[in-house]
Amino acid sequence: MSKPTIFVISGSTAARSSNRAVVEIIRQNFADLADFDVCEGVDLLPHFRPDADQAALPQNVLDFRRRIEAADGVLFCTPEYVFSLPGSLKNAIDWTVSTTVFYNKAIGIVVAAASGEKAMESLMLILTTIEARVEASATLIVKGAKGKIDQKGALSDPPTADALHRMMLAFLELVHRENPTPTKYA
Ligand SMILES: Cc1cc2nc3c(=O)[nH]c(=O)nc-3n(C[C@H](O)[C@H](O)[C@H](O)COP(=O)(O)O)c2cc1C
Numbered sequence: 001m002s003k004p005t006i007f008v009i010s011g012s013t014a015a016r017s018s019n020r021a022v023v024e025i026i027r028q029n030f031a032d033l034a035d036f037d038v039c040e041g042v043d044l045l046p047h048f049r050p051d052a053d054q055a056a057l058p059q060n061v062l063d064f065r066r067r068i069e070a071a072d073g074v075l076f077c078t079p080e081y082v083f084s085l086p087g088s089l090k091n092a093i094d095w096t097v098s099t100t101v102f103y104n105k106a107i108g109i110v111v112a113a114a115s116g117e118k119a120m121e122s123l124m125l126i127l128t129t130i131e132a133r134v135e136a137s138a139t140l141i142v143k144g145a146k147g148k149i150d151q152k153g154a155l156s157d158p159p160t161a162d163a164l165h166r167m168m169l170a171f172l173e174l175v176h177r178e179n180p181t182p183t184k185y186a
Pocket of ligand 1: 012013014016017018019020078079080081082083084112113114115116117145146
């Protein structure tokens with residue numbers, strides 16, 4: 001693999017989003033090391049229904065699955081809502097559970113929130129359950145995110161900027177590690 005493709009899923013649907021700012025910082029700082037395919041609008045996916053999962057699927061659900069499958073790694077950037085994941089992000093992941101698109105997929109996670117531990121815990125549990133490759137070194141909680149990102153969307157806290165850099169290097173190392181089984185979904 002030369003330059004990997006990373007599918008980026010933002011769990012925030014806010015217009016002025018800390019998580020989207022983090023995605024932009026990553027895109028700018030790591031453009032030489034990876035291509036980023038950013039998923040806009042997890043909230044545009046329909047509500048997951050198991051019965052619908054058996055029938056002809058909406059195009060945006062198919063596209064969402066295809067882009068995960070095509071990527072060499074998936075990076076999540078999400079807030080925490082009421083000690084859990086935002087509903088639209090959980091809904092989006094539910095659409096993948098009957099497939100193997102996440103099987104063995106290298107995962108990076110940034111949770112930019114007020115606190116964030118529960119969202120991180122929940123996302124790691126979900127992703128290990130669906131057999132993605134999740135390692136602690138490729139995860140980061142940006143606590144008090146609103147106070148660490150300035151009006152221009154830059155990280156104003158140097159230790160957080162360093163931690164984000166280290167986390168992204170660990171994630172890209174995970175992406176490059178040999179992936180023995182290519183993913184395929186029916
Ligand atoms: C409905 C709602 C519930 C929230 N609940 C939590 C929470 O339980 N824990 C937490 O750390 N932050 C919580 N927050 C704060 C957000 O995680 C925080 O503002 C985050 O930076 C928002 O991300 P964004 O700017 O990318 O949208 C909540 C925010 C909203 C709007």
